[in-house]
Every structure is written in C-alpha cells, then in structure tokens.
Amino acid sequence: MAGGTKVGGRREGRGWPLLSPAVIVLGIWSVVPLAMTLWYSTRYYNLLDPGRHFFVGLRNYDLLFSDPGSLTAIANSIILVASVLVISLIVGTALALLLNAEFPGRGAARLFAISPFFVMPPVAALIWKNLLLNPLNGLLGWMMGLFGLPVIPWFSTAPMVALIIIVSWEWIPFATLILLTALQSLDSSQIEAARMDGAGPLARLRYIILPHLGRPVAIVVMMETIFLLSIFAEILTTTSGGPGDATTTLTFLVYIRALLDFNVGGASAAGVLAIVLANIVGLFLMRSVARSLNR
C-alpha cells in the first residue's frame, strides 16, 4: 500500500485529460435534468392540457408544502430506509457470523444466502405479493394458520410492513456478503488468543469481532441508502403507494404527480424537494464514509 501518490505528484495537471470524459458526462447528467426540473417547477405545465404552459412562480411549491401528503411521503421514505437499514444490518451480521463458521457445504449455503441480491426488484415484489403474502392462497398465511394465527391481509392492514419485508429481503444478502468478507479477513490468531485468555463467545463478539465491522457497516449504510432512496418498482408492483398514502414515499410521490397526474410542474417541485433531501442525507453519509475509506 505504498502511496500511489508519488508517481504523479508533480504532474497533477496531466490528470485532467484522463478525467475529463467522466467529469463531463457526469457533469451533464447532474446539471441538465436538475436545471430543467427547477425550470418546470416554476410553471403550470400539464401534459394533458397542451395549450396552457405558463410561469406560476412558487405556486407549485406552495401547493406541495401545504399538502399534508408531502410530509407523509417524507416520513414514509425515512421509515422505509431506516427500517431496512437496521434489519439488513442486524440480520446480515447474524447471517455472516453463522456463515463464517466451519460446516459442511458452507460454499453452497453462502450461495443460497446471497441469492436474493441477484433477483430484479419487480420479480421480488411480485413473488412476495402473490405466492407468499396473499391472504387467501399465500404460503405465509397458510403457515400462520397452522399456528392458529389470524390471516393478515398484508397489503391492506400493514402495507408498510409488507414493503419493508420485501425490500429487506432484497438487501440482507448485500449486508451479509460484505460483513462476511470482513469477518474472513479477521485475524484468527487474535480470536484464538482471546479464547485462551478465557474470553467467552459473547465477549469475543463484543470486543473483537464487532469493532472490526465498523468500516464494512459504513459501506453497507452508504450503498444501501443510495439504492433505498430510489426504491420504485417494489412499490409500483405491490401497492402503488397505497392504500391511501400509506406507502407513498417521496420518490413515488414524484412518480404519481408526473406520470399519473401528468402534472409536470407539481412533479418537478416534488422532485426538487426529493433531490435536496437526498443530497443532504448523501453528503452527510459520504463525507463520513469517504473519510473512513481513505484512512
């Protein structure tokens, strides 16, 4: 890990031609749609109302902020992201610890445990919605019936819980994969030494293993947050944001405004809000993670 820095220290300027394609492409990508969104957000612009297209100032924002649905959407986004993060980290750690032990068929078991990561979101959502969570014919309902538990019509009575279950299932493997890799790199002699010193399994977990997982956890949090903030297909194929606005996240609110109401102005205002909030979260996260990565 000798610093690669020395090679180019004196040639800093020469990096730019190499960097510029990436910087230009990403620059356009991050500026043009944003600028257009900002522009539309100040206009009355409904795709179904082709004749009328005019400046309305901040009216779209006014409507957005006076609509209680916006707050609900922000809250839903936070609930979804936070719950899935917590669940995938806890379950992921437990799974990683289990899969790190020596046992027959370990390679195959690991493959099984991470397989959901490769399943595309609409498929995951549809399989869960129908085969597993359907109250009349679904497998889970039948199993709960065996234990004498009542049938839960998941998508009516607990839609957010159902959504969290589905999304967590998709993202637990990611956390597992990364934490498992971190565990494998843990110096086994250190653990052995602790064991010799009479440290029990819990003490070893608490004082040696968990502290070692700090960086991988930071990575999981950052990567998952990026993807979780734009969760879309799972909502579209299960609840379409409902019932009511029970599962309408900010992302989905923008979608409803833009593609169900065709209200480009309103959608753009909500989009600007989504972008601002995502960037606040993002910058905060990335600063801390980037720092820990470059240590």
Next chain:
Amino acid sequence: MSMRRAVLAVALILGGGAGAVRAARAETLAVAIVNNPDMVTLQKLSPAFTKATGIHLNWVVLPENRLRQRVTMDVATKSGGFDVVMIGPYETPLWARSGWLDKLTNLPASYDLDDVFPTVRDELSYKGALYALPFYAESSVTYYRKDLFKKAGLSMPAHPTYTQIAQFANKLTDKAHGVYGVCLRGLPGMGENMAYITTLVNTFGGRWFNMKWQPQLESPAWHKAISFYVKLLRRDGPPNAASNGFTENLALFAAGKCAMWVDSTIAAGSLYDPSQSTVAKVTGMVDAPVQVTPNGSHWLWAWSFAIPSSSRHEAAAKKFIEWATSKQYIEMVAKDQGWVAVPAGTRKSTYANPAYLAAAPFAPLVAHAVETADTKHPTATPVPYTGIQYVDIPAFDGIGTSVGQDMAGALAGRMSVAQALKRAQRSAKNAIEAAGYGGP
C-alpha cells in the same frame, strides 16, 4: 487513440444494429393493449391478419393502470412509440380535441358502421367525427350465486337495491367456508375502484361537481355512499379488499368465494365458461343495484382502438383496427373459441345472431345495459360534465388517481370515511382550480 477508436466502433455497431432492426420492421405496428382474455385471443388470431396484409404486429401488453399511464405519456408528448393504442370513451374525445388522434373517415362499406351501437359510437366521437373503433363494450351488472341464494332461502330480484344487496350479503357471508357475501373493486385507480365507486355514488344521488365545477365530495350523498361501501366490504367482503381489482375479483368469483359481485358485463364470458369457472352452472346475473336514482347506476365503457397522430404507419394501423373490430373478426373468434367468447357489446348483428344468443344466456341483459347507459345524465341532479364512471376533463386522470387512493385508504381502515372524503375534496379542488375550471 486506439481506445477512442474502439468506442467509436462500438457506437457504430450499436447504432447501426439499431438502424438495421428499424428498417426490417418497416411494416411493423406497435400496438398497446390491456392484458385480458379478449386480448389474448386477439394476439392468437392476429397471424391471419399478418398473412393477409403482410403487416406485422408488435404487442405491448400492460395491466390497465399501467397501460393508461404509458399510452397517455406517449401520446401527450407526441413520442410516436405506438401506432395503435387501446383507449376508452374517457380519452377519445379529450385526445381528439387536443389533436392527438387521427380522425377515422372513409371506413369501407363492409365495416358497416351503422351496425355499431349508437351509444358506443357517440362515446368515441368528438364534434361528430369518429376517432376510435370499439373492440368490445361493457356496462356493469350484478352477478350472484344461484345455489347459495337458494340454500339461504333468498331470491334475487331483477332490479336489486343496495339495501337489499347489503341484507343478502350479511346472510350469505360464511367466512369459515371461505365464502364472502359480496366482492367489489377496492384496488385504487381511475379505471379500477373509482369506476365502480362513481356508479355507487351516482345512484346514491351524488355527483363529482356541481354546475359551477365545485367538487361535491363532502356532500351527504358521498358520505352515505362511501360509508355504505366501506361498511359492507369490511363486514362481508374478502380480506385485502383494497387490493382487489377487476381481475382479482373475477378470480375470486370464479373460484366460488363470492356470493355477489357488481362489476363489468365482460366477466360474464369467463364466468359462464366451465373451463374457466367453477361456478359456471350456478351463476346468475341481474341489473346493477340502484339506490335513490337509476341514473348512472351502471357504467358504459368501450375498449377501443385509436391511432395516435404521431404514428408513422397510419395507413397500416387503420387496416389493423378495421380488421380487429370487424364482423369477420367476431366470426373468427366464434369459430376458434366458441360464440360465448366473442367480443361483446359493440355490434347489433352479434345480438341478432341466434348462435350467440344460444351460447350466451346473458346477452340480452348486456345489450340492454349498454344501450341504456346515459352518459349525459349520470345522476339525479344536473352536472356540467359527461361520463358515468368518470368525468370527461383532462384533470380527472389526476383526481381519479388520488381520490381512488383515499377511498382505498378508507376501505383498508387507515382513515375514517370523513377524513378520506375531506382529503379527496381537497385534492379535487386543487386539481380543478389549477386546471382553470370554476374557481372562486
């Protein structure tokens, strides 16, 4: 530089590839359709059309909610993604007014336009000109299980009221045996729960807007209708009712889980077909329920084919939609699937055909429902709009969607009926004012 050259080469290959594919598809139509059994049949029979004309068809099959959204986006932005779109009487006049659809003139004599039901033709016209050809038309009726009624000692009147429906449902519900008294649409969506709920509100005497375009969603009629709906479905409906749309309820009824179901006439073909339905022999059918006024108690909808003006294959597209909505096509379906499965509700000749009447005992009721649906007078009081289960203004797309979610929220018990109606009123008011109707 070799890297740049490689990039260019790849770009050329990809671009060239795409171009070549385009050229090969010169006479290929992109057809957007909804996924239902009639459309499966259409796809199955379409090779005959391709053989006769050399025109290939590229189907885009979507669920109803997604179809409406995807097609509207394409047509409204004049993107030209589709050559033929499947739309209904809500979209046709609005889109025709915006100049997004081709006028359909010079239909061949063999097409026999006069054979199409006048109510259906009117719905697909704007300023006297036709803009879409109907594939099938539907109204709504009440389906019920004769065997369950008999067992419970009940009899279904030919013109039931909602009060009676509620009484029957209460008696027929047998959750231990997985039988629910009544199934109704709960899945949010302008074409899903709102189509049904609007007919319910209509017959309870409610309306969407008064003559000044002020939303009326907090009126007593709406309160009564929605409270009735929520109470009835929660007491006697299937679990998860808020996720059940037309297709889900069709599956439930066909599996013998519903004692009654108020929905589209189009379900009759499947329900009376023993290969698709476990209750084919014991299904009965009467008028849609009525409460205080018969106006607007049953809807009128015609899934129709139109040609977006952004299409680049308009002549071929016209050939296709003429073929798909012709008498000859109906005969093809009859030969292939039997008369019971032919596209219903569009042509008088179908209902004059003894073979069809023999195969489809429900036919007269369907024809009657389609012919009597009065889109100009959807409720007891006058309204400034047309449309029974919708309001024919562009803003209704958004209003229908968000009110649909509110109603589903009330049904799922996430908010009270009063709260849901308050939210609905508010969003309807915002949308209608933003669109420039009425105002303060």
Next chain:
Amino acid sequence: MQRSFLSRLTGLAAWFAALLIAFPIIWMLVTAFKTERAAIAVPPLLIFKPVLGSFAAATAQTGYLSFALNSIIVSLGATLFAVIIAFPAAYAMAFRPGRHTQGLLIWMLSTKMLPPVGALVPVYLIYRDVGLLDTRTGLIILNMLMNLPLVIWMLFSFFKDIPAAILEAALVDGVNTRQQMQHLLLPLAAPGIASTALLSIILAWNESFWSINLTAAHAGTLAAFITRFSQPEGLFWAKLSAASVLAVAPVLLFGSLTQRHLVRGLTFGAVK
C-alpha cells in the same frame, strides 16, 4: 466433544438460515413447474407432477426472447462504456491525485443521489427530441450514467492497491501514459476490472425504473417484461413464476458463479 456438538449446531443453524433466505426463490422455482390450479392450492402442494406448461404460456406470444436480448445488449453495452470512461479517470485519481481528488470522488458518488424519478420528465422529453425513446442506445446511456460513479469508485480502489513502484519504473523507461495504462495497468488490474464489470452488469440487468418508463414496443428489457404480469387475468401464479424464473435465471446463475469476485468490488477494497 462439546465443541463439535456446538459446531454441528452452528452448521445446522447456518443452513437453516441460508435456506430460509433463499426460500422465496426456491418456492418460485417450484411453483413454475405446477399447473395454475396446483399453484394456488391450500394447503400448498409439495408433491406434484411437474409440468412445463407455464413456461410455454409465459413465452408464447410474449416476445420473451426479444426482451432477453435487450437485457443482454443493454447490460453489456452500458458496462462496456462505463468501464471505458471510468478507466482513465480512475487511473488519474489513483496515480496522479491532486488536491481535488477526494472532493471529485465524493461529487461523483453524489450524482447517484439524484433520485431517477426526479429526472424522469426532463429525460423523457430530451429523449423524445433526440429520438432515443424506446431505443436500446437510450437505455445503454442511462444505465451507463447510473453505474458510472460506482464503476469509477471501484476501479479507483482496485488501482490504489497496485504498487505505484511498478508504474513508476515503467515511466523511467520512457513509457507514455497510454502504454502504461494499456500494457501495465490493464493486466495488473484485470481481476478488479472483471469484478467491477460484473457488478455493473448485474445492476443494469436488474434496473427497472428507466426500462419500465422509457420503452414501448422495441427496447423493453426483462424488467419491463415482468411488469405485464403485475395484474393479470384469472389464475396466473404458475405463469408469473415461470416468467420470473426466465427473467432472473441468467443473472442468478452468472452472479452465483462469480460471487467471489463481486465482493471485493462492492467493498471498494476497504474490506479485504
């Protein structure tokens, strides 16, 4: 004695947990071979005569093959371009870092924070005007943009592991930048590039937002293919399962076979 019992118990628990996680996929696979009536049977049927009818129904007239072809072209194309653009950038940042490198990296990743839905209308209208709507080229560009920041980050972290001394020695021998990248870095970093490309392919394959909203009759990928089953007619679970199996099988196999290589990339080299 006690230890072996404990380890056996751990093994059992691990297998149980792994199978539990994979269960929905297994169940989907099982259901795909049932008839429609068997698929909704309660209690669920575990013993049944497997049939292939659902696969036939899911592929008949649905154009499955053209959707699959689109998925392959889009995910490979997007990955290729992302790597080509990212490679020199990552090289520059890893071996010639300046004062702005750190900030640049953060900025690049922050572009991933833009919720795609916020850019939908602008992108749709731009695409319409330049004729990219419903084209594979259009999807390749978007997937490339979506994946580029991650690809840069991953390549960057792989490059940082390569001892700079090797490259430096070459410089002394009068080798220019291009030769250095092509003949030294490329072979050295090949495993890293492979794992990066792998992840990018998987992400592009599973990307559904743009594919659902920007395609009509031509460029739809398997993610768009599957949404047609989201609210279908009558009994459809077996058909849905068969279609799902067809949509995820390629990447599931591909990903499983190569999962070892995925890990290093995903952790940005921070976990080894």
